[in-house]
Amino acid sequence: xxxxxxxxxxxxxxxxxxxxxxxxxxxxxxxxxxxxxxxxxxxxxxxxxxxxxxxxxxxxxxxxxxxxxxxxxxxxxxxxxxxxxxxxxxxxxxxxxxxxxxxxxxxxxxxxxxxxxxxxxxxxxxxxxxxxxxxxxxxxxxxxxxxxxxxxxxxxxxxxxxxxxxxxxxxxxxxxxxxxxxxxxxxxxxxxxxxxxxxxxxxxxxxxxxxxxxxxxxxxxxxxxxxxxxxxxxxxxxxxxxxxxxxxxxxxxxxxxxxxxxxxxxxxxxxxxxxxxxxxxxxxxxxxxxxxxxxxxxxxxxxxxxxxxxxxxxxxxxxxxxxxxxxxxxxxxxxxxxxxxxxxxxxxxxxxxxxxxxxxxxx
Numbered sequence: 001x002x003x004x005x006x007x008x009x010x011x012x013x014x015x016x017x018x019x020x021x022x023x024x025x026x027x028x029x030x031x032x033x034x035x036x037x038x039x040x041x042x043x044x045x046x047x048x049x050x051x052x053x054x055x056x057x058x059x060x061x062x063x064x065x066x067x068x069x070x071x072x073x074x075x076x077x078x079x080x081x082x083x084x085x086x087x088x089x090x091x092x093x094x095x096x097x098x099x100x101x102x103x104x105x106x107x108x109x110x111x112x113x114x115x116x117x118x119x120x121x122x123x124x125x126x127x128x129x130x131x132x133x134x135x136x137x138x139x140x141x142x143x144x145x146x147x148x149x150x151x152x153x154x155x156x157x158x159x160x161x162x163x164x165x166x167x168x169x170x171x172x173x174x175x176x177x178x179x180x181x182x183x184x185x186x187x188x189x190x191x192x193x194x195x196x197x198x199x200x201x202x203x204x205x206x207x208x209x210x211x212x213x214x215x216x217x218x219x220x221x222x223x224x225x226x227x228x229x230x231x232x233x234x235x236x237x238x239x240x241x242x243x244x245x246x247x248x249x250x251x252x253x254x255x256x257x258x259x260x261x262x263x264x265x266x267x268x269x270x271x272x273x274x275x276x277x278x279x280x281x282x283x284x285x286x287x288x289x290x291x292x293x294x295x296x297x298x299x300x301x302x303x304x305x306x307x308x309x310x311x312x313x314x315x316x317x318x319x320x321x322x323x324x325x326x327x328x329x330x331x332x333x334x335x336x337x338x339x340x341x342x343x344x345x346x347x348x349x350x351x352x353x354x355x356x357x358x359x360x361x362x363x
Contacts, residue, residue: 076259
């Protein structure tokens with residue numbers, strides 16, 4: 001008598017939809033968790049990495065000019081101590097021959113207190129020694145204001161810059177790689193001489209070459225963004241906010257000041273000006289969007305006693321680029337777990353089905 005297979009067919013018809021339903025539900029769960037993990041990871045990366053990315057790409061450089069044996073010494077010490085206390089690096093623009101006499105290396109001969117103080121800074125990674133001309137006297141025939149170099153023959157410029165560089169090396173044992181033309185006025189011969197002497201960074205006013213940052217005959221150019229001078233905290237913040245929020249701005253903001261900017265009545269230190277700089281640094285730190293560095297990028301910090309890196313331009317802050325991968329890593333783990341659950345469910349369904357088929361009496 002032929003077997004009646006209709007019951008088995010009906011059972012299969014009932015089981016198959018269940019299997020399909022289970023597989024569909026597990027698949028939906030799998031891809032839902034997967035894309036949720038990726039999305040959350042990307043969101044986490046964007047939120048936690050936003051600061052890191054901004055810190056990597058936005059730098060503030062403090063450029064302190066007119067550091068010389070004839071500088072306002074108490075003011076020089078006060079502002080430099082502020083940088084030390086706040087862990088903020090600074091580029092020191094050194095003038096090696098500010099007096100008409102004596103001849104020779106005035107960094108060594110003129111002011112021993114200044115000499116020893118500057119030598120004490122050479123071991124502090126926060127201070128970069130740069131060259132700020134040679135005499136800082138208005139000896140160049142510039143048609144647009146004072147200049148030490150503008151319009152002078154190449155050989156004269158080369159010799160003066162070389163002598164100033166050699167004096168800094170002899171006095172402090174440091175070879176300057178950044179050149180800061182006095183009065184922020186120079187010409188192509190100045191650039192050519194600096195390039196020939198091995199300088200790799202050049203910092204001046206935008207008007208000097210009508211160029212805002214970038215490359216200057218193979219040297220990195222950092223133009224002045226703002227001068228501390230008589231600016232208020234609000235005006236400093238406004239200028240900085242404009243730079244931070246301009247998507248087309250260059251990645252470096254150079255703040256210029258001089259020891260004389262911190263001079264008070266009767267040759268005393270103007271405490272309010274020192275406080276102004278401290279408050280401005282606090283504001284910069286509070287943005288969470290900048291790092292502090294020097295013209296040669298030898299050190300980068302976030303202030304607050306935290307060193308971000310040494311020679312770290314372009315180094316990503318912790319969490320800036322790794323965070324988005326977290327979502328993918330987590331999603332991969334979830335994928336494996338849910339996949340294992342799917343396999344177990346399918347195996348269980350098939351096992352139950354086989355058992356039912358085995359236990360079914362022959363008809």
